[in-house]
Amino acid sequence: MQILCGTDFSPNATEAAAAAAALARMFGDRLLLVHAGVPPADDGLGPETGTATSATLRAQLQTQVSALAGIGIPVEARLASGRPADALQRLAPPDRTRMIVLSSIGQVAL
Numbered sequence: 001m002q003i004l005c006g007t008d009f010s011p012n013a014t015e016a017a018a019a020a021a022a023l024a025r026m027f028g029d030r031l032l033l034v035h036a037g038v039p040p041a042d043d044g045l046g047p048e049t050g051t052a053t054s055a056t057l058r059a060q061l062q063t064q065v066s067a068l069a070g071i072g073i074p075v076e077a078r079l080a081s082g083r084p085a086d087a088l089q090r091l092a093p094p095d096r097t098r099m100i101v102l103s104s105i106g107q108v109a110l
Contacts, residue, residue: 001029005101012103020101021071036080036087
């Protein structure tokens, strides 16, 4: 089974990832850490333009994976395109996903 955790790299999402990792360890599951959004711009201009490149987002995901490395569970990171709710639903088949963990409010407005 897996526990899926959506992240937008905010402090709240980082705390949610730590909670998801603890739950995955408790259940003996793997953790799937996902950042989803519209396709990131690969224009080489980077975060200064207001959109992060795929490479930047992958680096941020890897930073979160590295921070969770000591918990002793398999952690996979995935960068998904599309609306976050749709992407998370696609990546969380009910027969393989125990739960989805999200933070209350991060960088995305209500």
